[in-house]
Amino acid sequence: MTTRPARRTRRTGPALQAAGIGAAALLALTACSSSGDSPSAPGASSGDSSAKLGGTVTVFAAASLTESFTALGKEFEREHPGTKVTFNFGGSDTLAASITGGAPADVFAAASPTTMDVVTGRNETATAPTTFVRNRLEIATLPGNPGKVASLKDLTAPDLKVVLCDETVPCGSAARKALDASHLKLTPVSYEQDVKSALTKVELKEADAAVVYQTDVKAAGDKVEGVEFPEAAGAVNDYPIALLKDAPNTAAAKAFIALVRSPAGQKVLTAAGFLEPAS
Known part of the structure; x- marks a missing residue:
């Protein structure tokens, strides 16, 4: 389990x-510029x-x-x-x-x-x-996580409005890979053309959660709450x-x-x- x-x-x-x-x-x-660090390549x-x-x-x-x-x-x-x-x-x-x-x-x-x-x-x-x-995926929820999302499986709850990136976009392809690996079926309320658009849906409270990158959750500050999930490790x-x-x-x-x-x-x-x- x-x-x-x-x-x-x-x-x-x-x-x-x-x-x-x-x-x-x-x-x-x-x-770094003043310390004289050597380039990485x-x-x-x-x-x-x-x-x-x-x-x-x-x-x-x-x-x-x-x-x-x-x-x-x-x-x-x-x-x-x-x-x-x-x-x-x-x-x-x-x-x-x-x-x-x-x-x-x-x-x-x-x-x-x-x-x-x-x-x-x-x-x-x-x-x-x-x-x-x-970059690694992370779930972005509304502040306080009112939907009590604690896992990727929780996003399949029928009363939860979830947004994904379109599968033609890297964040959407990665999300699909994580879902398929977990044998989960998820029907989002919308597919977005880039990760920022998916995150904005949550920030505007038009969605309860979105699968985005951990960098986007961090950049959003207290506008969203981040939930990590282990399946993301297989879709970096x-x-x-x-x-x-x-x-x-x-x-x-x-x-x-x-x-x-x-x-x-x-x-x-x-x-x-x-x-x-x-x-």
């Missing part, structure tokens, strides 16, 4: 949460000090990266005056379709290798994708990042990817709840 996991209550207020992912993250970056620094970077870097990134990549973008601009990082956050499948459809972008960071394969399969990448973080998503073939700003794009992969970048990402890449 599977032991029902204890609920984990989120009590971090919005102001403190923002400080944790924003100000504290940038402080960690600054500290050859050439993995936020840029070559002998080369002057400029212009705009356009990054297409999975919606779950919104908070951490926004912080990294601000740090990149601080380190390289004259540069600007613009983001297009959304469902990885939608972003991949935009890229293969000709949308101009420099960097693609997806929430699963399968989605990245859509882009590499069309020869749209200039470098081999590299996994830079992983790797996040790959790659330079795109027709990148308008190749030099700056490479430097941004290097920042993401550097020890400083990894500190921001793990502080947001992401898991380090598997060794």
